[in-house]
Amino acid sequence: MxxxxxxxxxxxxxxxxxxxxxxxxxxxxxxxxxxxxxxxxxxxxxxxxxxxxxxxxxxxxxxxxxxxxxxxxxxxxxxxxxxxxxxxxxxxxxxxxxxxxxxxxxxxxxxxxxxxxxxxxxxxxxxxxxxxxxxxxxxxxxxxxxxxxxxxxxxxxxxxxxxxxxxxxxxxxxxxxxTPDSVATVIYTSGTTGRPKGCVITHANFMFETDMLIGRWEPVFRSRPGDAAxxxxxxxxxxxxxxxxxxxxxxxxxxxxxxxxxxxxxxxxxxxxxxxSFVLAVPYVFEKVFHAARRRAEAEGRRGPFDKAVDVAVRYAEALEHKAFGIGPGPSAALRMQHQFFEKTVYGKIREALGGRMRHAMSGGSGMNRQLGLFFEGAGITVFEGYGLTESSAAATANPPERTKYGTVGQPVPGTTVHIAEDGEVWLHGGQVFSGYLNDPRATAAVLNDGWLATGDLGVLDEDGYLTITGRKKEILVTSGGKSVAPSGLEERVRNHPLVAQCIVVGNDRPYVAALVTLDQEAVDHWLAMQNRAPLPAAELVRDPALEAEIRRAVVTANTAVSQAESIRTFRILAHPFSEEHGLLTPSLKLKRKAIEKAYAAEVDALYD
Incomplete structure (x- = not known):
């Protein structure tokens, strides 16, 4: 489509x-x-x-x-x-x-x-x-x-x-x-590829955006009918x-x-x-909640039952998803019984940690792993993933309440059109699209054409009109062998490992794809404690054989989703995470690729020695 x-x-x-x-x-x-x-x-x-x-x-x-x-x-x-x-x-x-x-x-x-x-x-x-x-x-x-x-x-x-x-x-x-056409705010982009640009957003942009979201999603703002949102x-x-x-x-x-x-x-x-009764967050928050619950279960000797509860939640949610789209009967009686068994011991405790009333949430800012979304659905919190940019006053797409398709960023929000250009770029049209960049007509002309916003993101629409983001045009790597690789999907799959904080895939004009990986220190400390090992200095940690084996498993798992030419051949574990303080992340925690590759040029070169 x-x-x-x-x-x-x-x-x-x-x-x-x-x-x-x-x-x-x-x-x-x-x-x-x-x-x-x-x-x-x-x-x-x-x-x-x-x-x-x-x-x-x-x-x-x-x-x-x-x-x-x-x-x-x-x-x-x-x-x-x-x-x-x-x-x-x-x-x-x-x-x-x-x-x-x-x-x-x-x-x-x-x-x-x-x-x-x-x-x-x-x-x-x-x-x-x-x-x-x-x-x-x-x-x-x-x-x-x-x-x-x-x-x-x-x-x-x-x-x-x-x-x-x-x-x-x-x-x-x-x-x-x-008036609606009056300028409401100038919000500067995060500047992943250069100097931040000021997005001019009108009162009409924000009123259209929020009123369409409220009109479509208002029923899920409450835990149950009659509750105050x-x-x-x-x-x-x-x-x-x-x-x-x-x-x-x-x-x-x-x-x-x-x-x-x-x-x-x-x-x-x-x-x-x-x-x-509901929250709007980025995937990072849901990842942190999940990993914290998993570490707590492991520390209490309940890792096996917790992982079983996760498996049941995912299968239960997937069965509900299939039923919503008319391709399955819903959870079986046996699966419903298993799900009920874990309700009080696992799922209810996770909801209680989030305040106890929450049954719905919205996620944006970056992609959420499908399995994580299914887990939260099975645990009683439906997470509606969406997609948007500063230039679209936030959400341009979101999963509808009655038919959530995990792993996608949903359908266009009401009043919005999504178009996929010939080169795969996502174009948007709707009342939330900004009026241009402040003091920068050339940059405005590059992204706005007759009301259409060229997002710079690559994506596909399925037969139901659900959008999946596959990468960003400017981030596509081309190896010296001529293979084009979208790094974001690989990076996300590596990041799914609980010990990984960040991953950046490299390989532009190189013979193969490689990666730099940083660690989640809290998760690593827990991992060492569960093995009755003392904390290690960063310099020793990155050379630890057992840790390297764990990260290798994450890389191998990520590679199963791509061809051999697109797979990560080798990786380097870094002693310190990328930070905004050192100019390697934007304030919204996006990777500044050029800055990272420049800062770690020696490490990148070593991957190809």
Missing amino acids: REFTVPPVEAAPQVGGLADAVFDHAERDPDRVALGRKDADGVWRDVTAAGFRDEVLALAKGLIAHGVRFGDRVAIMSRTRYEWTLFDFALWTLGAQPVPVYPTSSAEQVFWMLHDAQVTACVVEHEDHAMTVGSVIDRLPRLQRLWQLDAGRGAVAELTEAGAEIDEDVVHRHRRAV ATLLFLPLAHVFGRMVEVAAIRGAVKLGHQPVMAAAELLPDLAAFRP
């Missing part, structure tokens, strides 16, 4: 902007709990729709008092937290344009984004961020204001006080001037995925909480306390 369209579920908004939802909800249902906010003692407190409206209005008045006006761009450099959402909606109330900046950005990255976007004011989280901005402020003559969330009484309190005398009508005049946002708000979740929660009247750290030690306690 070359093209597939899903019709819209409702008409796109013709008037207004993103902030209107805050005021409309407060007027219709002022006492509804709109957000959860953790106080200084770590206790979650409810914020009503009316309460949030009042805070947004007060902050907007303060921003006006400090000179922020319609069309101004204001940078936000922070982790995911309540105040970010507050600033977003206060700025959108004024028709201003928030420019998100990753909190881990370097001084030069910050300079480029603030300079390119001609930012006039900036919100930072803490002193380190303020110093980063301060180190380049002499090259940013348009930057007039810098507010710090965690300084003194905090930026929100200071601005609220400054705006106390501003008439509310001034704010509402700004708000009424916002709630989601905990732990994705970075500097990324389009996190931003889309924020907007969808406010527009869809879903209780929204914020958590700044995706690491399991910080995230799991907040999931248990906040008890979301």
Whole structure:
């Protein structure tokens, strides 16, 4: 199939902007709990729709008092937290344009984004961020204001006080001037292949995106009919995925909480306390939850029963999938009995670790392993995998609630068309497609053609209109023998091994394909402990024969899915993982291939000696 369209579920908004939802909800249902906010003692407190409206209005008045006006761009450099959402909606109330900046950005990255976007004011989280901005402020003559969330009484309190005398009508005049075509935000790409580009996203883009998702997936936002929907946002708000979740929660009247750290030690306690009914996450989170449960079972001497429970969950979910697509009768009586046996001992405990209420989740940002998706389905949590880009305001495809096809990124979201070009590139058309790159008409012309977005990703559509991403055009390797290899699939399969943190496949203009592999230190420590072995220094660990044998098994398993010419012939285990700090990962944890190959040029050359 070359093209597939899903019709819209409702008409796109013709008037207004993103902030209107805050005021409309407060007027219709002022006492509804709109957000959860953790106080200084770590206790979650409810914020009503009316309460949030009042805070947004007060902050907007303060921003006006400090000179922020319609069309101004204001940078936000922070982790995911309540105040970010507050600033977003206060700025959108004024028709201003928030420019998100990753909190881990370097001084030069910050300079480029603030300079390119001609930012006039900036919100930072803490002193380190303020110093980063301060180190380049002499090259940013348009930057007039810098507010710090965690300084003194905090930026929100200071601005609220400054705006106390501003008439509310001034704010509402700004708000009424916002139209769907007004620019909502400029989000910079992660820059895997060069300098980040600013994606100009309108209010209409985000309203179309979130309203279509809400209209199609709203029934799964709740654990069961009648429950209040709630989601905990732990994705970075500097990324389009996190931003889309924020907007969808406010527009869809879903209780929204914020958590700044995706690491399991910080995230799991907040999931248990906040008890979301669904979450939106990246595959990394689901992988961490699964591997943590597996290690715990092994440490308690229950590795065998756990692996049996995994097998039963996968077979059970696969049977349900076959039934949904009319190619099977569903789980057999024997399989249903086995599944019920593991419900309390394994599956229920995993759901409890995620708060206990969650029955559905959405995953994006990168590909999820089919087996992992099937396991979570069998354990009682359906994960709807989707696909999108910053340029498509997040999701362009997602698996529909009633017919999830694991291993694919689903069908187009309502109102969207997916087209596969002659060279296999995925093209998108829909109301969520951005209006172009800021100050870069040449780059815009390269990806936008008559409303169609050329994504740079390669994919195939099956007979049901489900999309599978097979690679990225710019990442295709061509060996010296002329064989083209898409590295992402191989890398993902190697990464499925619990000891592997990252994998990068190399081989461009080389005689064969090889790989560099990094280790998950927590998993390795557990693996050594289970063998009654002491922890090893990194230099010894990478040469450990038993560890090398484990990684070789991962590589051999990955190779079974490709031809001999495409298979990984050899690999090197690295002592340290690729990190954003060293310029080897983007803030969204994507590999910077050229930077990695340059940094590890000696190791790559050694693979071909």
